[in-house]
Amino acid sequence: MNMKAVNEDMSLDRMKSGSWAVIQSISGDKKFVRRAAGRGFTPEAALLVIQNFGIGPLIVFLCDTQVALGRGEAKKIIVRRQQHECE
Amino acid sequence: MSANELSRPAGEITVAIAGQPNTGKSTVFNFLTGSNQHVGNWPGITVEKKEGRFVRDGISYRVVDLPGTYSLSANSKEEMIARDFVIKQAPDLIVVVVDASQLTRSLYLVAEMMSLGAPMILALNMMDVAEKKGLAIDLGAFEKSIGVPVVPMTASKRIGIDVLSESIAKRAGVRTPLLETCCNPDGEYADLLQRLQNTIKGYVPEDYRIGWVAQKLLEEDSGMIDLMQKQMDEQKWQSVRKMLPDDNRGAFAVARARYDWIHNILANSVVREKNEVHRSLFDKVATNLLSGTILGMVVTLTGFVLAVIIAFGCVVMIHPLAANGIQMVQNTAGQSLPLLADFIAQGVIPALSMIFGVSVFIFGIMLFTSFLEDIGYLPRMAYIADMFMSRIGLPGKSFMPLFMGFGCNIASVMGCRVIESTRQRFKTIIIASHVPCPGVMVTIAFMIGIFFGPVAPVIVVAATVALLVQTYITSRLLDHTVLRGAETGMIMELPPYHMPNWQTIWAHVWRRFTSFVQKAGSLIAFIIAVIWALSYFPNGNMVDSYLAVVGKAFEPLGMLMGMDWRLLTCLFVAFFSKEAALIAIAVLYGIQIEEGALTGLMMDNIFPEVGNDAVGRFLAGNVSRPSALAFIFALLFSIPCYATVGAIYYETKSLKWTIGSAIYYTTLSLVWGIAAYHVGLLFFTS
Incomplete structure (x- = not known):
């Protein structure tokens, strides 16, 4: 893996379209956490923000699957921007 | 060795089809069972239960299509059904359908099933899509590292169905050995898991595997916590409770372990030419804020207008027939059996001809929606619609069914099936009747025209505002009363587009429609x-x-x-x-x-x-x-x-x-x- 940490944690909803990130943590109730985990959102997972208009839901790519994620949900996911390619 | 082998009724083998949504599970089920299907409901629950049968070498197989689920957690009714069936009904075999083009995601359910030790085979579906994406899967290595038989398939083209039924016949009743390598977390959580197992030992109901129960407790699965709390005395339970981490780390450790197992398998058996996101021009248009909104509107309107034209044509065609029927009934039985004649002429025939027209419209809308869902466009439209619908507390997927309500509210109510979350579906079903159907609009337009000539526009605006306000109020009211509970927002997969599979679409719509006609x-x-x-x-x-x-x-x-x-x-x-x-x-x-x-x-x-x-x-x-x-x-x-x-x-x-x-x-x-x-x-x- 070739990654260069930019060392900047932020919530996923603030990530710009086209940027790669690695999930640091996910908050929220247990149900949300389990649902997210079942669809690939876990700490250490890499993702690409495909589309973020600044309002409404985002589209992210989890190295396998495209997922539309509500803005409220994206706020609960803390990521670190990273130059990263899928394994 | 297993109890279910002994209790299996002679000549009847139960096979459960499991899989995540969008893996082509229904197509596999349809081809496996042909027309030999039955649709019912899971007992006491509003989730559709599909069952079918097939016969191979003189042995009859009962096939149960489990609801599509991402995991086996207590997240939704669907997941509870799938998990209860797998554990308590102990089917002779579970066929887990997996999307070969999205293995990381769709093997997650398999990883969880592994901890159950249930008899299992893998239907590796959508091989054609995987190939197109440049994935080369070494099937031998893949099968070896997973430890259960794998059947490569392209169900949409009917490829691999026969091999699947052959494998089902071979493997039914053979339990999957529990793999040491799957899927327990390491480090501090490995110890914790072990201590959990030691503590709950002797309390776990017979049907359950202790290792899986411990995993579920670590995930803080509400269903499993309730179960074990009932099984154990208060003091003992408290000692378990104290072990569980009070943040989400336990849940992630378990999920991470499953993904690690998956990554290991894939590292050994799958070669990717490239793993980058591929977005077609159409996808870019469909998910762009402006063009996506326009496209969504155009598509919805097109489906709506088409269904209206066809339905109206059918009504015009049937009208003389119904009128003649009434004439005939009155001529033949009007004198001798006046009550019966009146009932048929004034009750049955008019109602039937009305229902006929409405049915054609509903059927058309169902077909259209099902088509959009099958080719993968519907989730994209829902993604765009979510920007607007979420403002009144509704999911993006509610847009299309609600819009169809302008043609007929029944189409809305039936169309809500595309909304996965039961909560959101019920909410949309109730709200659907706020959409004024043509009957309401015609009647109201007539009244406004007569009574409010000069101020008619004011009344129209007032009525529209009232509808919007009331829709919002109803939505919030439901949130705070009967549908109370944590709001689970959108985490919606956008599956790859594919060509429509007409057989699956038609079978699905026809089955639902006829079942609706029978029951409602x-x-x-x-x-x-x-x-x-x-x-x-x-x-x-x-x-x-x-x-x-x-x-x-x-x-x-x-x-x-x-x-x-x-x-x-x-x-x-x-x-x-x-x-x-x-x-x-x-x-x-x-x-x-x-x-x-x-x-x-x-x-x-x-x-x-x-x-x-x-x-x-x-x-x-x-x-x-x-x-x-x-x-x-x-x-x-x-x-x-x-x-x-x-x-x-x-x-x-x-x-x-x-x-x-x-x-x-x-x-x-x-x-x-x-x-x-x-x-x-x-x-x-x-």
Whole structure:
């Protein structure tokens, strides 16, 4: 893996379209956490923000699957921007 | 060795089909069982249960299609059903359908199943898509590292079905050995898991694997916590409780371990040419804020207009046939069996021909929606629609069904099936009746035209605003009452696009439609019979029928809205059909002197002359403007027509929800009617 940490944690909803990130943590109730985990959102997972208009839901790519994620949900996911390619 | 081998009835082997959504699970099920299917419901739950059978080498296999689930957690009813079936019913074999083009995601369910040790094979579906994406899967290595048989398939092209049924025959009843390598977390959580297992030992019900239960506890799965709490005494349970981390780290450790297992397998067996996101031009257009919105509107409108044109054509075609039928019944049985003849001529035939037209529309909409879902466009449209719908607390997927309500509310209610979350689905089903159907719009337009000529635009705007406000209120009210609980927002997969699979689409729609006709049909038939009888007896006339008697009895209530018994009865009639309210007005006010029950009059007036001047002038002289305003608003929020109520029952499978929504709408109707009347009194003197 070739990654260069930019060392900047932020919530996923603030990530710009086209940027790669690695999930640091996910908050929220247990149900949300389990649902997210079942669809690939876990700490250490890499993702690409495909589309973020600044309002409404985002589209992210989890190295396998495209997922539309509500803005409220994206706020609960803390990521670190990273130059990263899928394994 | 296993108990289920002993208890298996001779000649009957149970096979469960499991898999995540969008893995082509239904297609596998359809091809495996052919037309030999049965649709029911999981006991006590409003989730569809599909069962089918196939025979191979003289042995009959019962195939149960489990709901599509991402995992086996207590996140939703669907997941609970799948997990209970797998654990408690102990099927002889579980076929887990996996999307070969998205292995990381779709093997997650397999990883969890591994900890159950249940007999299992993998249907590695969508091999064609995987190939196109440049994935090379070394099947031998893949099978070896997973430890269960793997059948490569392209179910949409019918490739691999026979090999699958052969593998099913071979593997039924063979338990999967528990793999040490799957899927326990390491480090501190490995210790914790071990300690958990030691503590719950002896308390775990027989059907469950202790290792899996411990994993689920670490995930803080609510269902498993409840179960174990019941199994253990308070003190013992508290010692378990104390072990569980109070943040989310336990859940992630378990999830991470599953993904690690998956990554290991894939590292050994899959070569990717490239793993980058591929987005077609169409996808970019479909998910762009501006072009996606336009496309969504165009697509929705196209489907709507097409269904309307086809349905209207069918109604025009069938109308002479129905009219002849009525003539024939009256000629042959009118004298000898007058009651029966009237019932058929004025009740059965008119109702049937009305239902026919509506059915064609609904069927068309179902086909269209199913098509959009199958090719993968629907989630994209939902993603765009979510920007707007979420403002009134509804999911993006509710847009299309709600829009179809402008054609017929039944289409909305039935269309809500595309919404996965039960909560959101129920909410949309209840809200669907806020959308004014053509019957409501025609009737209201007529009333507004007569009574509010110059200020008509003001009333139209007021009614629209009232609808939007009420939709918002209903949505929030549901959130805070019957649908209380944590809101789980959108995490929606956008599956790859693919060519439509007509066989699956047709089978799905046809099955749902016929099952609807059978089930809701009996309720609808009953209501038609009641309405016919109410508006026919005792004298064969609506003006002095029991319906009118009911109207008179409720007149004091009507007076709160400034309505006399006649206007109130018309409002009751709206339950039969919204257009029928217009005809009832004409009849009850004696403008149109016609004999017969309401249903029969509907038939004669299937294309009512809305702008009839005489009716208008007469009404304007007999009903005050505040009363008319009350009628308009009361009708706008009135209980949906009987057929929609039938559809609500069919979709919720709950008498409580059906009756509850009927009472809710009746109350709304009354409240808005009273409010409109009093506002009307302020502005209009007569």
